[in-house]
Amino acid sequence: MPEEPLTPARILEATEDVLRRFGPAKATVVDVARALGVTHGSVYRHFPSKTALREAVTERWLDQETGTLDAIAGEPGPADERLSRWLETLFAFKRRKAGRDPELFATYLVLAGEASETVERHIATLVAQLARVLADGRDAGAFSLPDEDPVVSARAVFHASARFHDPAYAAHWSAPGADADFAALRALILNSLRPGP
Amino acid sequence: MPEEPLTPARILEATEDVLRRFGPAKATVVDVARALGVTHGSVYRHFPSKTALREAVTERWLDQETGTLDAIAGEPGPADERLSRWLETLFAFKRRKAGRDPELFATYLVLAGEASETVERHIATLVAQLARVLADGRDAGAFSLPDEDPVVSARAVFHASARFHDPAYAAHWSAPGADADFAALRALILNSLRPGP
């Protein structure tokens, strides 16, 4: 049989499988190697450490969101609608991930907790997308920002909406009033940015 | 010697001590009884279970805040100033608790995680205080709320400010930009409530 060459991509795939099956506490590099039919030494040829391997998987998972959200941030059209859609989409994404397979979500929650730097980069990406929408809106007269730097307002918006994207709150996302709470918060944010008298 | 009678108050005091010394994982009812010079059976005469004992301690700890905050919510003066002060005070309280004795804070964080009902009651109290300030402000023309029910807006404000009172974010409170982030978020909230054109 023509053996597939061992590549980082294949290793990542196998790592995801192993994590899904065994969970973050029991998934080992030896398991990953076993799933690939090689010894764990071979895995270490492509990833310098178990930590690096897990970080790569985490990054991949986080990057699922950024593409769609970046597209929304870059669309033409009124900035307030874009912001609204962006917030809704982020919430929908997270809620779907958490609801579909809670165990896998919990697994990635643990991974994210271990990879603070990766998470920080991801957050910086999202804040940059927000800042872009806010700056667009300001330039078009749709928003009035209290600060010169749109990143300051973007951070405030990101923090204000944390309850509906931070995985720490995942348990609340399926509660009865969650949609109403989200709508109220989105209204609060959008209302804040609307230009005053 | 005139032995003090065994009261719930004395037991709570001893429980706090034991929790402070041993942490949430190792503090036992037997330890509490030992600290009081009685057997653990006597403790069970005043509290039906270890869980109930811990909940009582948790409630006590959470109630430290509510008094001061309720006073601020009830003060005379402009509602926007009251809201601003309320948010600042809540943040200051939490940050102080977390900064002074991180280990004890971590202990109470675990306790709070175990006592979801107690925490929900506490949150309901805080939201009610917020709703009061918001309703006052609306009646005085200082705020315009998007919803008839001030509790809806109060929840939104509470959720928006979660980053600066939810213990899950305690690690961020001592970071360099924390004060600036708080100021931006407070501005976002207050700006949102200001009546429009």
Next chain:
DNA sequence: CGGATAACAGATTTCAATATCTGTCATCCG
């Protein structure tokens, strides 16, 4: 008789021996 106790069963935790894992490296193979 109200309140504390000591003894107890079942659940939970501790601890130390044992096994597994991580990361490295000298060696082997095509």
Next chain:
DNA sequence: CGGATGACAGATATTGAAATCTGTTATCCG
């Protein structure tokens, strides 16, 4: 030689027996 291997040391995790804890109750004491 580039890439996989198996053996290895030190770190981490598992396991099961022993100890401790939780919650109950029959008994004791003032």
